[in-house]
Amino acid sequence: MNWLVWKQHSKQFMIATILLILFAALLIPTGLHYWQVYQHALSTCSQSNTCAELKGELFQSSTDQAIFQLEPFAIMILPILLGMFWGVPLLAREYSEGTNLLVWTRSISRRRWLTTKLIWILVATVVVSGAFTALGTWWSKTPNALNLDRFVFLPFSTQGIVPVAYATFAVALGIALGAWLKRTMIALGLTFVLLVGIIVIVVPTLIRPQYVTPITVTSSMGFNALRSKLPSGAWRLSMGVIDKNGNTFDQLDFPNWPPQCQTLAQTQQAPTAGSKTEDSATVDSCLTAAGYRQIARYQPDNRYWEFQQIEFGLYMLLSLIPIGATYWLVLKRDA
Amino acid sequence: MxxxxxxxxxxxxxxxxxxxxxxxxxxxxxxxxxxxxxxxxxxxxxxxxxxxxxxxxxxxxxxxxxxxxxxxxxxxxxxxxxxxxxxxxxxxxxxxxxxxxxxxxxxxxxxxxxxxxxxxxxxxxxxxxxxxxxxxxxxxxxxxxxxxxxxxxxxxxxxxxxxxxxxxxxxxxxxxxxxxxxxxxxxxxxxxxxxxxxxxxxxxxxxxxxxxxxAGETQLCENIEHTLETHKLLVGPKGQQPNNDGYRVIKETHSPTATHLLVRLEQPKHNLPGWHIRNVDIEEIVLAYMGQNKNESITKGDVR
Known part of the structure; x- marks a missing residue:
C-alpha cells in the first residue's frame, strides 16, 4: 500500500521538492545579503541618529522590491496550491478514472487504503509547507526588523507556524471536495474559491482580530499624538474619534466640528503655505479643548506567538471536518 | 442463519x-x-x-x-x-x-x-x-x-x-x-x-x-438447457387465441397469416393441439423477455 502511494504520487512530491530548491536558491543568498546590509546600515545610522529613516532608504531598487513582494506572496499561495494540486486529485482522479473500483476490490479494506493515503499526503504536506515556511520566516528577519510589521496581515500569515496549519487544512479540504464531487476540474475551482475566502479574506479580517480582546488607547487630537501612544510593532485594528459623551466616529467630518474650530480652520486656510503642521496643531488643540479625543484599538507585539498558536490550533481543528467527511464519503457512500 | x-x-x-x-x-x-x-x-x-x-x-x-x-x-x-x-x-x-x-x-x-x-x-x-x-x-x-x-x-x-x-x-x-x-x-x-x-x-x-x-427486475434465473427445453414458439393460424393451458405467453406477435406465441411451458410437454411447436434459441428468448417488459412499463407509465 505504501508502495502504491509512492508510485502514484512521487511525481507531485518531486515537483514540490524542485520548487523548494529554487525557492531556497533565491532566499538564502538574498536573505544573507539583506541582513548584512541592514546590520551595516544600522551601525552607521546609530552614529548619525538617522535610524528612523532607514525604512525609506534601504532596498528601494526594483529588484529588491520585487523580491520583498514575491516572498510573502509565495508562502501565501503555497497552501492554496497544495490544496488544489495535492489534495483535490488524491481521490477525485481515482473516482473520475474508475480506478477506485480497482483498488477497492483488492484484499485490503477501504479504510486502510484511505488511512494510508491520508497519512502520507498529510505528512508530506507538513514537511513541505514547513520547509517553505521556515525558509521564509528566516528570510523575513530583515523586513520584520526594518518595518516592525510582522503582526499585520501578510507577514503574520506567511511566517511562524500558521502556514503549516493552512496547508494541512487546504489539503484536507481539497481531498474532501475531490471525493465529494468526483470530478477534478470542478473540485479545483471550488477549492480555490473557498481557500482564498477563508485563508486570505475571512479569517484575517473578521476572526483573527478577536482571538484576544484588543487594547484601546486614546490621545489628544492629531495623528502623531495617537501614534506616539501605540507601542512599536503593534497591529492597529481601528482608529477613530470619540466625543465627550463617548460616541465614536471613524472620522470627524468638518460640518460636525464645533463652530469655533471651524472658524479657526477657515481663517488659517489661506495665507501661510508651508506652516501646515502648525496650523493643524492649533486646530487639533481646539478640537481637543472641545472634548474630542483620538481613539485606537490594537494588538500589541507581545501577543504575536499567542496569536500564531491560536490560529494554528484553529486550522488544525478545522481540518478534522474535511477529514471526517472524506472517511464518510469513501466508506459509506456507494462506489 | x-x-x-x-x-x-x-x-x-x-x-x-x-x-x-x-x-x-x-x-x-x-x-x-x-x-x-x-x-x-x-x-x-x-x-x-x-x-x-x-x-x-x-x-x-x-x-x-x-x-x-x-x-x-x-x-x-x-x-x-x-x-x-x-x-x-x-x-x-x-x-x-x-x-x-x-x-x-x-x-x-x-x-x-x-x-x-x-x-x-x-x-x-x-x-x-x-x-x-x-x-x-x-x-x-x-x-x-x-x-x-x-x-x-x-x-x-x-x-x-x-x-x-x-x-x-x-x-x-x-x-x-x-x-x-x-x-x-x-x-x-x-x-x-x-x-x-x-x-x-x-x-x-x-x-x-x-x-x-x-427494468430492474428479475425475469428469469435458471439453467440454459432448462430454459431451452421450456421455451418454445407456438405457431397457429391467424386469429387463434392463446388459452394459457400449460404455458405462459412471453411474447405474442400477429402476422397477416399466422399467430406466433413465444411461451414458457409449465413442463416440457410436446402436445398442444392446434399449435405447431418450434424450438427457439437463447437469443430469441432473451429478446422476448426484454420486449415483454418494455410493453409492461409503457402500460404502467400510461396508468400514471
Whole structure:
C-alpha cells in the first residue's frame, strides 16, 4: 500500500521538492545579503541618529522590491496550491478514472487504503509547507526588523507556524471536495474559491482580530499624538474619534466640528503655505479643548506567538471536518 | 442463519428481494436469484436494467436498499476476508493508465493476500501482451486481458465481470471469452463466474446459466438447457387465441397469416393441439423477455 502511494504520487512530491530548491536558491543568498546590509546600515545610522529613516532608504531598487513582494506572496499561495494540486486529485482522479473500483476490490479494506493515503499526503504536506515556511520566516528577519510589521496581515500569515496549519487544512479540504464531487476540474475551482475566502479574506479580517480582546488607547487630537501612544510593532485594528459623551466616529467630518474650530480652520486656510503642521496643531488643540479625543484599538507585539498558536490550533481543528467527511464519503457512500 | 449455512454448501450467490435505490429511482427491484457454485452465469438485460447495480451489491461496493444478499456464505463487506474471495472486473476496465501491467501486478502483490503472480504473468506472456508498456498504450483487448488477470490472480472463488467484452472488437472478444473459459476449466469447479453482457451471442459459448434482468427486475434465473427445453414458439393460424393451458405467453406477435406465441411451458410437454411447436434459441428468448417488459412499463407509465 505504501508502495502504491509512492508510485502514484512521487511525481507531485518531486515537483514540490524542485520548487523548494529554487525557492531556497533565491532566499538564502538574498536573505544573507539583506541582513548584512541592514546590520551595516544600522551601525552607521546609530552614529548619525538617522535610524528612523532607514525604512525609506534601504532596498528601494526594483529588484529588491520585487523580491520583498514575491516572498510573502509565495508562502501565501503555497497552501492554496497544495490544496488544489495535492489534495483535490488524491481521490477525485481515482473516482473520475474508475480506478477506485480497482483498488477497492483488492484484499485490503477501504479504510486502510484511505488511512494510508491520508497519512502520507498529510505528512508530506507538513514537511513541505514547513520547509517553505521556515525558509521564509528566516528570510523575513530583515523586513520584520526594518518595518516592525510582522503582526499585520501578510507577514503574520506567511511566517511562524500558521502556514503549516493552512496547508494541512487546504489539503484536507481539497481531498474532501475531490471525493465529494468526483470530478477534478470542478473540485479545483471550488477549492480555490473557498481557500482564498477563508485563508486570505475571512479569517484575517473578521476572526483573527478577536482571538484576544484588543487594547484601546486614546490621545489628544492629531495623528502623531495617537501614534506616539501605540507601542512599536503593534497591529492597529481601528482608529477613530470619540466625543465627550463617548460616541465614536471613524472620522470627524468638518460640518460636525464645533463652530469655533471651524472658524479657526477657515481663517488659517489661506495665507501661510508651508506652516501646515502648525496650523493643524492649533486646530487639533481646539478640537481637543472641545472634548474630542483620538481613539485606537490594537494588538500589541507581545501577543504575536499567542496569536500564531491560536490560529494554528484553529486550522488544525478545522481540518478534522474535511477529514471526517472524506472517511464518510469513501466508506459509506456507494462506489 | 439456515440460509447462510445452505449458501455455504451449494450456492455461491443467493439474493432475496434485493433492491437498490438511487434517490427515488429503483435501479434494481425485488431481485431474487441463486447462483450455484462452479457455474458460469450470464447476466443479461438491456442497458439500465440494473446489471451493474446488482454486481456492485454482490461485490460490496454498494449497499442494498432492500432485501438480503449472501455471497459465499457471508454478506458482502469491505473486509479482507470477504474481498480476498471475490474477483471483480468493473465496467470499462479501469486501470492506472500510467502504470504498466507489471506495475498492476505489483499492486496485487502488495494488496492481495492470495496473489498468484506467476499466474498473472504467464497469462499475459501467453497472449504476447508486453508487461513493461504503460497500459494506456495497450489495445482495448489487451487492457481487458490485464484486467482479467488482475481479477483471476487473486485466486477468487467468485468472479464477477461487468460487461467485460462490450467495448471489444469481435476477435478480442473471442480471445477474452476463450481465456475466461480456460480459467474456469483450470479451476476445476472451484470458480463461480457471473458475467453481465448485453451481447447475447457471448453467453452460449461460455455460460451454463442465465439471469435475465429487465427494468430492474428479475425475469428469469435458471439453467440454459432448462430454459431451452421450456421455451418454445407456438405457431397457429391467424386469429387463434392463446388459452394459457400449460404455458405462459412471453411474447405474442400477429402476422397477416399466422399467430406466433413465444411461451414458457409449465413442463416440457410436446402436445398442444392446434399449435405447431418450434424450438427457439437463447437469443430469441432473451429478446422476448426484454420486449415483454418494455410493453409492461409503457402500460404502467400510461396508468400514471
Amino acid at each position: 439456515e440460509q447462510t449455512v445452505k449458501g455455504k454448501v451449494s450456492e455461491a450467490v443467493q439474493t432475496n428481494g434485493l433492491g437498490k435505490r438511487y434517490g427515488s429511482f429503483w435501479a434494481l427491484k425485488d431481485c431474487t436469484i441463486s447462483v450455484p457454485r462452479g457455474s458460469v452465469t450470464a447476466l443479461v438485460g438491456p442497458n439500465g436494467a440494473g446489471k451493474t447495480s446488482l454486481l456492485k451489491l454482490l461485490v460490496g461496493l454498494n449497499s442494498p436498499s432492500a432485501g438480503d444478499v449472501v455471497v459465499l456464505g457471508q454478506s458482502p463487506s469491505q473486509s479482507t476476508s470477504y474481498l480476498s474471495s471475490i474477483g471483480y472486473l468493473a465496467q470499462e476496465i479501469p486501470l492506472y493508465s500510467q502504470f504498466t501491467a507489471a506495475d498492476h501486478f505489483a499492486i496485487g502483490k502488495h494488496m492481495d493476500v492470495n496473489w498468484d503472480n506467476e499466474l498473472a504473468v504467464k497469462r499475459l506472456q501467453e497472449l504476447r501482451i508486453p508487461l513493461d508498456r504503460k497500459v494506456g498504450k495497450l489495445s482495448g483487448g489487451q487492457r481487458a486481458q490485464v484486467g482479467l488477470a488482475m481479477a483471476l490472480a487473486k485466486r477468487p472463488q467468485l468472479l464477477l465481470l461487468d460487461e467485460p467484452v462490450a467495448a471489444l472488437d469481435p476477435l478480442a472478444r473471442m480471445d477474452f471469452l476463450t481465456s475466461l473459459a480456460q480459467a474456469v476449466t483450470d479451476a476445476d469447479g472451484e470458480l463461480t463466474v457471473v458475467m453481465s453482457s448485453h451481447l447475447l451471442a457471448d453467453l452460449e459459448r461460455v455460460c451454463d446459466r442465465v439471469i435475465i434482468l429487465a
